[in-house]
Amino acid sequence: MSVRGGRLLARGTAAGRAFVRGKWGRRLRRIAPVVVPVLLAIADAVLVNGLKMALELGVSVVAAAALLLRRRFPLLVFLFTLPGLYIGYIWFAPMIGLYTLAARRPGRVRLGICAVLLIAAHFLPYPISDFELTAYRENTLVLIDACVTSAAPIALGLLVRTRRELASRVEDLTRSLRREDRLLADRVKTTERARLAREMHDVVAHQVSLISLQAGAVQVSTADEAARAGARTIRELSVRTLEELRHMVGVLRAEDGAQEARELAPQPDLEELPRLIEMSALDVTYEGGVVAGASGAKTVERAAFRTVQEALTNVRKHAPGAQVRVRVDPADAGLRVEIRNGPPDAAATVPALPGGGHGLVGLRERAQSLGGTLEARRTSDGGFVVRAEFPYGAGRSGHGECAGRPRDGPAG
Numbered sequence: 001m002s003v004r005g006g007r008l009l010a011r012g013t014a015a016g017r018a019f020v021r022g023k024w025g026r027r028l029r030r031i032a033p034v035v036v037p038v039l040l041a042i043a044d045a046v047l048v049n050g051l052k053m054a055l056e057l058g059v060s061v062v063a064a065a066a067l068l069l070r071r072r073f074p075l076l077v078f079l080f081t082l083p084g085l086y087i088g089y090i091w092f093a094p095m096i097g098l099y100t101l102a103a104r105r106p107g108r109v110r111l112g113i114c115a116v117l118l119i120a121a122h123f124l125p126y127p128i129s130d131f132e133l134t135a136y137r138e139n140t141l142v143l144i145d146a147c148v149t150s151a152a153p154i155a156l157g158l159l160v161r162t163r164r165e166l167a168s169r170v171e172d173l174t175r176s177l178r179r180e181d182r183l184l185a186d187r188v189k190t191t192e193r194a195r196l197a198r199e200m201h202d203v204v205a206h207q208v209s210l211i212s213l214q215a216g217a218v219q220v221s222t223a224d225e226a227a228r229a230g231a232r233t234i235r236e237l238s239v240r241t242l243e244e245l246r247h248m249v250g251v252l253r254a255e256d257g258a259q260e261a262r263e264l265a266p267q268p269d270l271e272e273l274p275r276l277i278e279m280s281a282l283d284v285t286y287e288g289g290v291v292a293g294a295s296g297a298k299t300v301e302r303a304a305f306r307t308v309q310e311a312l313t314n315v316r317k318h319a320p321g322a323q324v325r326v327r328v329d330p331a332d333a334g335l336r337v338e339i340r341n342g343p344p345d346a347a348a349t350v351p352a353l354p355g356g357g358h359g360l361v362g363l364r365e366r367a368q369s370l371g372g373t374l375e376a377r378r379t380s381d382g383g384f385v386v387r388a389e390f391p392y393g394a395g396r397s398g399h400g401e402c403a404g405r406p407r408d409g410p411a412g
Helices: 003-021 023-049 054-069 074-088 092-104 108-123 136-221 225-253 258-264 270-278 298-318 359-369 392-396
Strands: 283-288 323-331 334-341 373-378 384-391
Touching (some): 023 054, 023 074, 023 092, 054 074, 054 092, 074 108, 092 108, 092 136, 108 136, 136 225, 270 283, 270 323, 298 323, 298 334, 298 359, 298 384, 359 384
Parallel strands (some): 283 323
Antiparallel strands (some): 323 334, 373 384
16 A cells, blocks of 8 residues: 555544544434434335335335334334234344343343244234145244244343443442542541641640740740840740641641641741741841732742741751842732842851751642742852742632641752
């Protein structure tokens, strides 16, 4: 086959597939099972009786036309085709009618009676006076032929019905297995969330409570104003951490989905950003070009707050003494956040804070879940920049707060 012939064949195949899947293809698939049996029965009537036998041809054509209603009235249509078999000697119409009856209205007594009627209509000649009782060999062959003609459509109809029932049961079983898998996964997830909630409450809450108590003792016992201010800040941070931890434990224990999680999650936004920067103990220049709450997209504001929080944490851990610039500006139908820090101060002491390397990964996942982007890279002067953009449309769609993200990450 030439290249041109192959292309024409491929185009014809594609056109055929498009026709089958299109509007006319769907109509054809719906009409063909109704019309084709009628056409076959009419062709059978014409071939058997010819055009000169008016009575036989008329009865046979009427029996064939009755097949149009075989799906709605299978028993009546089958009985209506028997005169065509008895007078016009047609086979297709009564066999199709009996097949439809077996596939749609199965019943042993009903099918048995109909089978006997078809055998009788096939076995007895028209007119009945032509029946020869002594023609044993011929009568036996005709009777066997009539029995086969009756049994075949019944067997095929019952087979098709059984196949449909099996397919339906397999589909129900598949849906049941999927539902059980989902329930099992939900149960495992609920158990794991409850375990994490217990661990967070028992370990973290205990340690933070001790920090708060020690800070309170220092605040009361010391006479140094600077030490008092530091202890007061530590105590405030501890109390706030316990509050957020309580909310996160509630989120982990929530079993009613994202709606309840959103109600239980912490709700920091851009209004709390200056306070976060003030308590960060870093040299930060804040440039805010967005009024908190002006857009109404609280989810986006929370994402911006968490991004700044994580970036400042990374600066504190990996670039102590560095100058930081935080900028929050409106973007195209959204919000842009940029945190840029310079190189660390060589004279500053690097705090030995633990880190798991998951902070920026969590921020990137948060941005992607809101339909935004996040970029984190080193700068030419030895610093680091984190830039994120969040669209307001995604923020209003109802994405919940990604609570419980680790707040440690790679070098910032």
